[in-house]
Amino acid sequence: MAELQTRRLLPRVEGTTIDVDAIERELADLWRSSGRFDARGVEVALSRTSVLTLFVYTIDSARAEQAKELIDQLSSEHPSRVVLLTAMDQKASGPEQPGAEVSIQCKLGVAERYAPCYEQITIGMPANALDLLPSLLIPLALPDLPSFLWWMGPPPLDDRRFLRVARAVDRVIVDSLDFTRPVHDLVLTRRLYNQLRGQDTVLSDLNWARITPWQEMTARIFDVPQSRWALDALTDVWVVSGRFEHWPANPSQALLYLGWMASRLGWEFDDAMSRPEGCCLCMKDAAGQRIEWNICFEPYAARLHGHLLSVRFQARQGGEQATFTIARGGLERGTVKLRAQNEQQVLLEYAFHHALFDLRRLLVRELQTLAADPLYEAALREAEGLASLVEQWFA
Amino acid sequence: MTRATTLLNPLREGLRLERIPDPCVMVIFGASGDLTRRKLIPALYNLAYDGLLPPGFSIVGYARRAMADDEFRASMRKAVERFSRRQPIDEDVWQTFARGLFYLEADFSEVRAYDRLGELLERIDRERGTGGNRIFYLATPPDAYELIVERLGEAGLSHPSDRNSWVRLIVEKPFGRDLQSAIELNEHLLRFFQEEQIYRIDHYLGKETVQNILALRFANTIFEPIWNRNYIDHVQITVAESIGIEERGGYYERAGALRDMVQNHMLQLLSVIAMEPPIAFEADPVRDEKVKALRAIRPIRPEEVDAIAVRGQYGPGFIGGQPVPGYREEPKVDPNSQTETYVALKLFIDNWRWADVPFYVRTGKRLPRRVTEIALQFKQVPHRLFTGPAAAGLEPNTLVIRIQPDEGVSLNIAAKAPGPRVRLRTVSMGFLYGTSFLVQAPDAYERLLLDCMLGDSTLFTRRDETEAAWLPITRILQGWAEQPPPRFPNYDAGTWGPAEADDFIARDGRRWRRP
Numbered sequence: 001m002a003e004l005q006t007r008r009l010l011p012r013v014e015g016t017t018i019d020v021d022a023i024e025r026e027l028a029d030l031w032r033s034s035g036r037f038d039a040r041g042v043e044v045a046l047s048r049t050s051v052l053t054l055f056v057y058t059i060d061s062a063r064a065e066q067a068k069e070l071i072d073q074l075s076s077e078h079p080s081r082v083v084l085l086t087a088m089d090q091k092a093s094g095p096e097q098p099g100a101e102v103s104i105q106c107k108l109g110v111a112e113r114y115a116p117c118y119e120q121i122t123i124g125m126p127a128n129a130l131d132l133l134p135s136l137l138i139p140l141a142l143p144d145l146p147s148f149l150w151w152m153g154p155p156p157l158d159d160r161r162f163l164r165v166a167r168a169v170d171r172v173i174v175d176s177l178d179f180t181r182p183v184h185d186l187v188l189t190r191r192l193y194n195q196l197r198g199q200d201t202v203l204s205d206l207n208w209a210r211i212t213p214w215q216e217m218t219a220r221i222f223d224v225p226q227s228r229w230a231l232d233a234l235t236d237v238w239v240v241s242g243r244f245e246h247w248p249a250n251p252s253q254a255l256l257y258l259g260w261m262a263s264r265l266g267w268e269f270d271d272a273m274s275r276p277e278g279c280c281l282c283m284k285d286a287a288g289q290r291i292e293w294n295i296c297f298e299p300y301a302a303r304l305h306g307h308l309l310s311v312r313f314q315a316r317q318g319g320e321q322a323t324f325t326i327a328r329g330g331l332e333r334g335t336v337k338l339r340a341q342n343e344q345q346v347l348l349e350y351a352f353h354h355a356l357f358d359l360r361r362l363l364v365r366e367l368q369t370l371a372a373d374p375l376y377e378a379a380l381r382e383a384e385g386l387a388s389l390v391e392q393w394f395a
Numbered sequence: 396m397t398r399a400t401t402l403l404n405p406l407r408e409g410l411r412l413e414r415i416p417d418p419c420v421m422v423i424f425g426a427s428g429d430l431t432r433r434k435l436i437p438a439l440y441n442l443a444y445d446g447l448l449p450p451g452f453s454i455v456g457y458a459r460r461a462m463a464d465d466e467f468r469a470s471m472r473k474a475v476e477r478f479s480r481r482q483p484i485d486e487d488v489w490q491t492f493a494r495g496l497f498y499l500e501a502d503f504s505e506v507r508a509y510d511r512l513g514e515l516l517e518r519i520d521r522e523r524g525t526g527g528n529r530i531f532y533l534a535t536p537p538d539a540y541e542l543i544v545e546r547l548g549e550a551g552l553s554h555p556s557d558r559n560s561w562v563r564l565i566v567e568k569p570f571g572r573d574l575q576s577a578i579e580l581n582e583h584l585l586r587f588f589q590e591e592q593i594y595r596i597d598h599y600l601g602k603e604t605v606q607n608i609l610a611l612r613f614a615n616t617i618f619e620p621i622w623n624r625n626y627i628d629h630v631q632i633t634v635a636e637s638i639g640i641e642e643r644g645g646y647y648e649r650a651g652a653l654r655d656m657v658q659n660h661m662l663q664l665l666s667v668i669a670m671e672p673p674i675a676f677e678a679d680p681v682r683d684e685k686v687k688a689l690r691a692i693r694p695i696r697p698e699e700v701d702a703i704a705v706r707g708q709y710g711p712g713f714i715g716g717q718p719v720p721g722y723r724e725e726p727k728v729d730p731n732s733q734t735e736t737y738v739a740l741k742l743f744i745d746n747w748r749w750a751d752v753p754f755y756v757r758t759g760k761r762l763p764r765r766v767t768e769i770a771l772q773f774k775q776v777p778h779r780l781f782t783g784p785a786a787a788g789l790e791p792n793t794l795v796i797r798i799q800p801d802e803g804v805s806l807n808i809a810a811k812a813p814g815p816r817v818r819l820r821t822v823s824m825g826f827l828y829g830t831s832f833l834v835q836a837p838d839a840y841e842r843l844l845l846d847c848m849l850g851d852s853t854l855f856t857r858r859d860e861t862e863a864a865w866l867p868i869t870r871i872l873q874g875w876a877e878q879p880p881p882r883f884p885n886y887d888a889g890t891w892g893p894a895e896a897d898d899f900i901a902r903d904g905r906r907w908r909r910p
């Protein structure tokens with residue numbers, strides 16, 4: 001798809017970190033002066049449609065580059081004003097110093113006479129500028145449209161100023177896969193969630209959205225009437241996540257997944273023990289039956305560090321026994337496969353491609369959601385309780 | 396609607412993924428045909444790819460052509476590779492999908508074949524857990540509908556085997572040739588199926604933009620107060636095609652533009668534009684209102700057909716700089732054919748909202764470009780402040796809902812051109828879905844097949860709706876039958892239709908839009 005692009009660097013005014021009025025002025029001027037012709041000289045109508053304001057905060061320039069690519073792709077589904085805020089290295093000088101750039105990016109290709117455009121504002125932030133952030137988020141948000149803040153990198157959950165930042169937007173998106181101390185930070189996430197309750201801001205976790213395919217497949221096992229009995233007869237569960245050898249294990253997805261099942265099925269915590277390859281959490285179901293929930297890790301490439309790789313359920317009732325396996329497979333591990341079998345035969349086989357393993361699709365889904373997710377709230381509550389019990393083994 | 400078994404599953408509640416239907420089997424009659432290959436199987440594969448099909452979902456292809464299950468699977472794979480919007484094919488998804496594909500070679504009339512079908516369905520229920528839930532899809536020529544339905548009924552396949560399962564029937568257009576045949580077909584279907592089991596498919600209703608008309612009208616406050624005779628001068632609905640009849644000469648000779656496009660697609664569009672707000676976005680409330688709008692179409696007497704209808708047939712001409720033959724030169728077309736390839740109508744909806752507002756409806760083959768749109772032209776301002784050169788060329792406000800291509804909505808308004816003098820210009824404020832949301836919309840069949848599996852018939856036509864749509868069309872057909880044969884061809888391929896159509900609207904002091 002061809003692109004029209006026009007950008008302008010804002011002159012830095014001595015003593016002023018970021019001039020929001022100047023940003024708006026320059027953008028308005030860009031719209032007025034932007035060329036209306038593509039590279040072939042064909043006249044194009046620039047169309048400006050916005051459904052939200054997306055703020056992306058990145059803690060370093062490497063993430064900023066990744067964000068730029070994603071923003072460009074996201075504009076296809078969520079035409080928005082995008083404000084990219086990047087924390088600059090404190091020791092940097094010259095072009096690395098805080099400053100701003102505004103641009104209008106247009107795409108050609110769908111119906112070549114029209115070019116959908118979006119505004120992008122890039123702001124270099126002084127490091128540790130949490131105090132400053134709300135004063136940028138509030139005036140730069142488009143009126144009457146929802147505003148999202150996607151925090152790329154470990155969020156400062158234990159910094160009280162982060163609460164003020166969160167309150168400046170409608171939705172804050174963090175990613176517990178990025179957490180520095182995954183188990184401890186899950187506890188802090190719950191605290192922040194509670195602090196925002198009753199406010200206009202909703203907190204969400206991309207890692208929660210990542211387990212959607214697992215939830216869907218798990219639910220689907222027990223949708224089948226012949227398998228429904230097993231839900232009340234689970235004895236053992238093995239949840240395997242990827243672990244890059246040089247990094248500490250991240251059980252956030254596994255804990256959120258367990259939190260979801262526990263909250264839906266009314267399981268209660270019974271006991272926990274460390275295991276060489278992870279840990280085991282023993283739960284009791286409503287009938288008092290014990291379920292051993294094993295959280296394990298398997299060496300894997302960095303891109304799937306902390307991601308669920310497979311879940312296996314075992315159920316036993318009377319003389320009947322069944323095993324259900326959900327696993328990622330296929331090209332790029334983008335397919336979810338389900339297999340259910342008892343001692344005699346395969347009961348069910350199923351596979352589908354899941355777009356939510358892709359970060360872009362994950363964000364698209366996140367940006368479509370405005371309301372709080374009660375399932376997440378319940379799962380986080382359970383996961384926090386479990387996290388505090390196993391924190392010692394994942395420190 | 397059947398309550399899904401999923402309600403019994405506490406893990407299902409609140410999940411963010413889309414609705415998942417109950418496990419079921421779809422039996423496609425006419426499985427070796429074009430519709431199955433081009434539309435149905437690719438749509439079902441796309442649903443599988445997106446994880447929207449239930450576990451155990453199975454398809455039984457039923458056709459006369461000799462084929463084993465594996466050959467059918469191989470043939471359907473080719474269809475998916477060629478026609479699916481999901482490319483390349485995902486091996487894991489395909490393998491799971493293909494395991495659920497079965498083929499039954501039989502004649503539609505063969506009584507014993509339906510027993511074999513019943514046995515196969517029972518086997519699939521046992522092996523794949525489809526629980527007795529079935530959809531029978533009539534993707535055959537319409538003359539086979541009655542026979543198939545009768546055989547299904549006789550074989551005891553038209554009703555669910557127990558109260559936890561369901562059986563549904565999807566019927567493709569054309570749904571009858573006139574009011575009488577539609578009534579007869581309906582009565583025949585209803586001898587074996589309940590109305591709630593019958594899903595009459597009109598793929599136009601599965602299009603995103605058609606659904607967006609409902610959103611535009613009923614999710615915004617600003618349009619509904621002016622959506623009536625007080626503000627709207629007239630409505631134009633255009634479905635223009637640049638293609639000819641392609642290889643469908645045999646079918647088209649019997650159908651013509653009025654039956655092929657107006658009775659179904661265009662009257663569906665008209666009813667969505669004209670309907671009153673439903674009390675809920677659910678199947679029956681929405682269809683109740685559509686039916687009311689169709690029933691309110693002013694009765695047409697055969698002798699007045701000339702005053703409200705124009706027909707045409709294309710002769711040779713040029714499309715996109717290429718010479719194209721006239722209709723009578725097309726394969727399988729009578730060289731003296733009197734079949735219309737163009738039709739323009741003026742309809743009135745006699746109710747409080749629309750009294751005396753003309754709805755101009757036109758469709759044609761071999762018109763200069765492919766476009767489907769609905770234009771609501773508003774009345775002139777009551778007192779003209781701006782006259783003379785200041786307002787020269789100023790058009791009344793028009794709200795245009797474009798369905799294809801460039802799906803979207805635009806509103807033409809008057810604005811002052813910059814400068815010291817007052818000069819008004821018409822400017823278009825456009826919202827184009829394609830330029831706002833660049834994502835590929837799902838195919839209409841994907842949406843409709845999934846809705847049927849879920850038991851949601853909102854976007855399917857009900858018996859009374861079909862019959863209400865046939866009534867005015869039948870009157871026009873009767874009127875034409877009483878007239879001397881038209882002098883065809885009367886427009887060149889690549890033009891906007893016959894001159895009579897321009898005169899027809901000009902008599903009302905209006906003109907056709909050039910979309």
